[in-house]
Amino acid sequence: MAAFMAAAALLTSPAEAHAATAATAEPSCKPYSLPVRLSDTGEATQTMWGELCQPRDRRPTTVQLLVHGGYHTHTYWDFPVGNGYYSYVRAAVAAGYATFNVDVIGAGNSSHPQSGLVTGDAGAVALHDAITALRDGSLDGQAFTKVIWVGHALGSFYAWREIPRYGDVDGAILTSALSGYNLEHAATAVANTYPAIEDPKFANSGYDTGYKTTKPGTRGSMFFYPATADPAVLAKDEELKDVVPTAQTTPAAPPYGIRVPVLLVAGAQDWLFCQGVTVYDCNDSASVRAHESGSYLPEAKLQVAMVPETGHDVALATTAPLTDSIMLRWARSVAAP
Template structure:
């Protein structure tokens, strides 16, 4: 018991912000089901596919709506390799938390509109519809009283825009993003690591404005060598998806140039990998060595109502949920959820 209390205390002290942390959880077997939900697309009615994972026993009162990054789909949150170690959804369910991971429009089994129409406003509008479905019990028959929306990378920019525009969620989790990225790394990564999706046989016939990562590019862009498993990177490569290039451009405008985060009025948890070459380090003008340094630099981009809490996963790269020490990041997320919402 003293060891458990010490671990919980260290985790809570690592989280900066106004919420007083407390953490309790128990391991349970998850139940995951897939469903399609009607949403508003840029050209009319569309369908968004997602996976709901619930803990054993009665359904919880809250759910995390999980939004993947660019060139990913919902498998970012439930990678089909060693799920006991790398699945965010199944680990959350084992600790009593519900999650709903979506395929954004243009990815996975969701509707694929023309890429030029799939801008940040259209993505946010479709997620707003999903929030309503989750509250109304249209996903798995469970009515959730609280919805916390979580994003990764490009998905974090979309999540911030959705939360600031619609004010329909109770909390926001942003991962794999800062407000001052490494422009040289992003420019080089896009120029050498991306290609039109139709050049990949898996996306033959794709809209020319949809892009994917080139074979082998994900390791250097998204992972830190000393904190990653080559088999995870292989599974990541096998499940990669396309992304709208015009859509990414609008995320950059409203996520960085004109940050939507200033309009968020609910608690925010921001987490990054300490070795994320795209958003941290000297070239990014961001010191991601500690949660304290990150918060000091990022806080000006948020309102006081956001009550910003920051977390840095040591040694992890851009896709922090898929690194070998990702369990610490999930523990920190749960500590924040408990502290701010009593979940």
């Protein structure tokens, strides 16, 4: 992984190259509303929204399932600031992959059932249905032969539940999801949320009180590191903030049963998983890997990349080009486009 980071750093201007590629490589994208279940024995009564993007000149054989974190939507992976600079979707499509960028159940354009129903297990079942649709061609009429899970925070925790249970992906890039955390910051994070209907943005949403959102002005300190925070991104992130059902925040069991290759990516200044955490040194990827490897089987071939001077939202930091490069280099080693 150090070699991946070094290679990315040796680019003449990784940030400018990334911005130019992302801006010019306009993907072909189409939205879908996919019927999904909340339990293995239940009916497909909910709808998961997602956008399938791919190169205009070819149909890839591998699709990356992009699963956002809590209090975000699919826009996390395709952020509308910087003309593609903060778009992992554009970077992945430019590298030849297809992406299916979803809103998890209880967020964005997807269904918002009673909050208590949207447990971690329920969300995992729904995401399994999405993967099944990608693999059997029922999403758009053409089947993908390989699927790579790309998660952020809550989207990575879903992978901890879904992948051991179904074994339906070929690899996983799990960002901002480590096992150590700052207890004081975790308590602050809880205090920084309130029922979404108390927020002007969601006052008329009809959500029950179990749907939570972040209080105004709290996201910057939790999700970003000042040295790599773009003021325009901070403002847009506050505007685009979303909700999380309370039941969804129940911690997932460690990912003991994952049997496919895994790359862990995190910001070395992650407010929750790095700052003040002593069980590993976030400035040393080997230290983090030594600690995290206890939760993964040998088949995971665990690799770890810590992005310097970067906070929790790795895709929205000014270091996003480096993060994208690391993720895509690893993806190519697991499944070619």
